[in-house]
Amino acid sequence: MNSKVEAEKKPAVKLEHVTKKFGSKTVIDDLSFEIYGGEVFGFLGPNGAGKTTTIRMVVGLMRMTKGNIFIQGHSVKSEFKQALRQVGAIVENPEMYKFLTGYQNLIHYARMIPGIDKKRIDEVVELVDLKERINEKVKRYSLGMRQRLGLAQALLHRPSVLILDEPTNGLDPQGIRDLRNYLHDLTRKEGVAVIVSSHLLSEMQLMCDRIGIIQKGKLLGVETVNEFVQEGGEKVRLTVDDGAMAARVVKEKLAIETESIEPQAIELAIDHEKIPVVIDTLVMSQVKIYGAVSVTKSLEDRFLEVTGGKGLV
Amino acid sequence: MSNFFALIQNENMKIYRKNATKVMLIILLGMILAAGLIIKLNQPAPKENTQWKQSLVQQNKMYQQQMAQVKGSKQAVNYYKQTIATNQYRIDHNLKPAQGMTLWSFVESAAPNAALLISIFAIIVVSTSIASEFDTGTIKLLLIRPIRRTEVLLSKYLSTLMFAVFCLIVLFVFSWLIGGIMFGFGGAAEAHLSYINGKVYETSWVLAIWKNYLLSCVSLFMMVTFAGLIASAFRNSGLAIGLSIFLMMASSIIIQLLGGYSWVKYVLFANTDLTQYTTGTPLRSDMTLSFSLTVLAVYYVIFVIIGWLFYTKRDIKA
Ligand SMILES: Nc1ncnc2c1ncn2[C@@H]1O[C@H](COP(=O)(O)OP(=O)(O)OP(=O)(O)O)[C@@H](O)[C@H]1O
Ligand SMILES: [Mg+2]
Numbered sequence: 001m002n003s004k005v006e007a008e009k010k011p012a013v014k015l016e017h018v019t020k021k022f023g024s025k026t027v028i029d030d031l032s033f034e035i036y037g038g039e040v041f042g043f044l045g046p047n048g049a050g051k052t053t054t055i056r057m058v059v060g061l062m063r064m065t066k067g068n069i070f071i072q073g074h075s076v077k078s079e080f081k082q083a084l085r086q087v088g089a090i091v092e093n094p095e096m097y098k099f100l101t102g103y104q105n106l107i108h109y110a111r112m113i114p115g116i117d118k119k120r121i122d123e124v125v126e127l128v129d130l131k132e133r134i135n136e137k138v139k140r141y142s143l144g145m146r147q148r149l150g151l152a153q154a155l156l157h158r159p160s161v162l163i164l165d166e167p168t169n170g171l172d173p174q175g176i177r178d179l180r181n182y183l184h185d186l187t188r189k190e191g192v193a194v195i196v197s198s199h200l201l202s203e204m205q206l207m208c209d210r211i212g213i214i215q216k217g218k219l220l221g222v223e224t225v226n227e228f229v230q231e232g233g234e235k236v237r238l239t240v241d242d243g244a245m246a247a248r249v250v251k252e253k254l255a256i257e258t259e260s261i262e263p264q265a266i267e268l269a270i271d272h273e274k275i276p277v278v279i280d281t282l283v284m285s286q287v288k289i290y291g292a293v294s295v296t297k298s299l300e301d302r303f304l305e306v307t308g309g310k311g312l313v
Numbered sequence: 314m315s316n317f318f319a320l321i322q323n324e325n326m327k328i329y330r331k332n333a334t335k336v337m338l339i340i341l342l343g344m345i346l347a348a349g350l351i352i353k354l355n356q357p358a359p360k361e362n363t364q365w366k367q368s369l370v371q372q373n374k375m376y377q378q379q380m381a382q383v384k385g386s387k388q389a390v391n392y393y394k395q396t397i398a399t400n401q402y403r404i405d406h407n408l409k410p411a412q413g414m415t416l417w418s419f420v421e422s423a424a425p426n427a428a429l430l431i432s433i434f435a436i437i438v439v440s441t442s443i444a445s446e447f448d449t450g451t452i453k454l455l456l457i458r459p460i461r462r463t464e465v466l467l468s469k470y471l472s473t474l475m476f477a478v479f480c481l482i483v484l485f486v487f488s489w490l491i492g493g494i495m496f497g498f499g500g501a502a503e504a505h506l507s508y509i510n511g512k513v514y515e516t517s518w519v520l521a522i523w524k525n526y527l528l529s530c531v532s533l534f535m536m537v538t539f540a541g542l543i544a545s546a547f548r549n550s551g552l553a554i555g556l557s558i559f560l561m562m563a564s565s566i567i568i569q570l571l572g573g574y575s576w577v578k579y580v581l582f583a584n585t586d587l588t589q590y591t592t593g594t595p596l597r598s599d600m601t602l603s604f605s606l607t608v609l610a611v612y613y614v615i616f617v618i619i620g621w622l623f624y625t626k627r628d629i630k631a
Contacts, residue, residue, distance in 0.1 A: 059457040061629040085459040095450030111319035112458040
């Protein structure tokens with residue numbers, strides 16, 4: 001899927017040396033990265049890392065102290081209208097007008113961009129599964145329903161860049177799965193670029209193609225989810241008849257330290273090619289092997305590892 | 314620009330869908346109705362007066378003598394001249410003066426208090442419209458559209474002014490109806506006499522009332538703009554409402570306290586009452602209508618520029 005993106009090479013969103021200071025405090029420090037159409041980009045970082053601040057600058061709610069941001073080639077600074085025409089977004093909580101109904105809220109946003117007809121509004125309502133409650137006042141909505149309405153207003157004008165700050169917040173499992181599938185369709189079928197920030201790391205693993213990790217306003221790296229997870233090294237879990245003996249064998253014969261020893265299993269952090277060697281050695285040393293599974297680290301493990309495990313919800 | 318019309322539509326929807334706005338309109342209607350009832354119940358039954366021409370002639374004679382005594386005061390002399398001329402016009406043209414309250418005099422007397430009430434409402438509406446979106450957080454979804462902040466602010470401001478005009482129309486229609494119900498629709502045909510440059514003319518009551526409304530609106534217009542500035546600067550609707558209403562209410566006291574200083578003429582509130590140049594006397598003898606209009610224009614431009622800068626240039630942290 002990345003080959004198509006590589007071929008086009010035109011970023012949907014491009015951050016260039018973006019810096020933001022509040023007074024003398026640097027909150028975003030020289031952030032540069034690019035996001036392409038057709039991918040879901042996960043923006044990951046502990047509380048206060050600067051995710052929301054970055055998103056606010058992308059959508060023009062905050063000015064950057066230095067740098068520039070381009071959306072489909074239009075600078076947010078100098079071509080605000082053209083740039084924002086391409087963007088649908090939720091920034092932090094989707095706060096809507098509580099004294100209006102869901103439908104009136106959508107009409108409100110629909111009026112602000114030309115070319116959205118009643119049919120499109122109904123379509124989006126259907127899409128976020130709010131049809132039954134759309135004519136109720138928003139003050140009677142639950143958190144998840146507001147989140148769905150927030151998603152609806154972001155999608156109304158068929159944006160080519162969709163920015164969702166913690167969109168899964170408040171959604172039920174069905175809602176999360178629907179969102180995931182929908183984002184998948186949007187990117188694969190319509191080539192939309194999606195930016196998602198979330199604390200639900202396991203969610204990100206399923207939802208995102210690439211992730212950028214940000215901490216204290218600095219970008220620690222942008223990688224595909226697979227690269228990111230695998231970089232921490234692979235682990236192999238072997239189910240054996242005698243864990244202690246197996247551990248001793250690999251240590252004596254192959255000089256490999258065992259990560260964890262259980263009575264009937266061991267886990268080893270070894271390269272892919274080493275796995276058959278270990279198995280051969282164990283078999284020759286009369287250790288009975290009942291199973292071998294390779295365990296990749298979860299995104300969460302990696303995330304904690306990279307950010308030092310501090311300041312995470 | 315078709316887009317701008319949509320913005321106005323949006324702001325109107327947000328203004329009129331709020332319960333607070335509905336309550337305001339109910340208060341306005343209630344106040345007019347109550348005023349009509351109170352006046353009606355306290356008014357003695359009108360006596361049939363067939364001798365009105367004689368009594369006007371007598372009145373004029375008395376005023377002539379009094380006018381001779383107060384020669385020093387230009388204001389008093391003017392008042393007597395106007396009354397005498399108007400009375401004479403009535404005698405000459407066989408126009409019987411009204412007895413007690415009539416439809417039109419009710420509409421006229423409801424105007425000052427209602428205008429103050431509408432000013433308060435307009436201040437509340439503009440402050441809420443601008444600042445409350447920061448409190449509720451809806452400002453974020455509002456300002457990420459491909460629309461300049463200037464246009465958003467302008468749509469809020471214009472919608473508030475439209476709301477004020479709407480209130481004035483409601484006031485006019487409703488006080489006309491109540492006036493008619495309480496004091497007879499027969500009074501609708503009554504002539505309005507105005508005294509312009511020493512001569513008496515028969516003019517339309519409708520025009521006279523709207524001129525009256527418009528003059529009261531000078532203060533409304535300035536205070537709404539001021540409230541908009543405070544709301545943009547502090548993003549706090551309570552502060553904008555409180556400060557603006559307080560200043561508006563205290564304005565006459567402020568002017569009295571500062572009355573001794575010559576620079577009082579540069580104070581906003583010394584210039585918001587333009588009736589000082591039509592029916593009253595100017596606060597200071599060196600003040601003229603064009604002076605006041607200039608001062609008002611300067612304040613207005615300052616309010617607008619500062620409010621606009623605050624609204625369009627600052628980060629949205631809500
Ligand atoms: N208006 C402000 N003035 C000063 N500092 C601010 C302001 N807004 C945010 N910050 C600081 O900027 C940093 C980044 O905040 P931001 O809201 O972007 O974090 P985040 O990554 O979205 O966190 P979370 O996961 O909690 O949503 C924080 O340290 C925060 O204290
Ligand atoms: Mg955040």
